[in-house]
Amino acid sequence: MTGAVDADGDRRDRTMSDTDTHDPVESARAEVIDALERSAEVYGAKRSYGRLFGILLFEPEPVSLDGLAERSGYAKSTVSTAMTTLERFHLVHRRSLPGEGKKAFFEAETDLWYVFQQFLRQEVTREIRIMSRALDEAAEALEDAEGERAEYHLEQVRKLQRMYDRSDRLVSLLTGQPLDRLTDLLGRVTGGSDGE
Template sequence: MSETDVDAARERVIEGFERSAEIYGLSRSYGRLYGILFFAHDPMSLDDLAADSGFAKSTVSTAMSELERFHMVHRRSLPGEGKRAFFEAERDFWRIVQELLDREVRREIDTMTRALDDAEAALETADTERARTDLERIRDLQRVYAQSERLVDLATSASADRLRTALSTLSETLRR
């Protein structure tokens, strides 16, 4: 296989990352930059990423901040490089999913749980039909969020292999 073939294969994957970024409402540039880092053997600086991607350094900086927030890249310091930031891709996609669940989904669950608890407390003493109906709906939603929290706990504490085994066992049980 020639270097040209290798480059073409890498480019197909990087274009896939671009399309994936778009699916999640991000700029295609984020996907391209992640793809460049995915294939990099060493951490890359903002200057290196700008040069390899053709994007402005400001675009690269913004993208790295967002990709860090999504736990897709990690900022590193290298000995002898002073304060210059370097980045590397997180290649363990299960780890990315776990981090997103733990930080982002859990935050949404906590926000809604507080709102539902406050609404429940306010409606518990009300005696109108509307209040009782709303209270019933709120309690149903509280159960959904409690189940969601347990699912997030399970997903963020289990390895991908362990979770896959548990789901396979559950699937077999349900088919019987």
């Protein structure tokens, strides 16, 4: 295997998926993993995170850090950092296997609606809470202030308050319903149906 450095600067040995094997299953798998790499970059994450998630996605059983390092060609430290981040965003789950002691194994979360809901519940809700508190305090201070500048600032704060209130309601709706139910509801509201 020859070493290569990916766009993140992470060193990765070439793996079998990097070569043209003319195996349609391997080609399809490689295509999806490459797309996941590029998708990770779209969201500001390292390409290695997308590659590792993709590798796990096609594994029928949980894989250890050593196994992921071997399959991906990345150093074990790179894999460990990636798994910590992917676990934080609910894209992978850490597992223990009988007879393996404290050794950690990982599997991909395949329900991406669940991943999205968890992101909304934890990251977006946290931002809403931080901003709502700050906006409430600012509004209270501005209500006691006088002058056009205070009025203008209060108007801007109230606009933001309305937006964050709506966002909070939307997050509650999205995190409290299964995707099928929301899709059906959206179809009824827009006049579409499931078959369209």
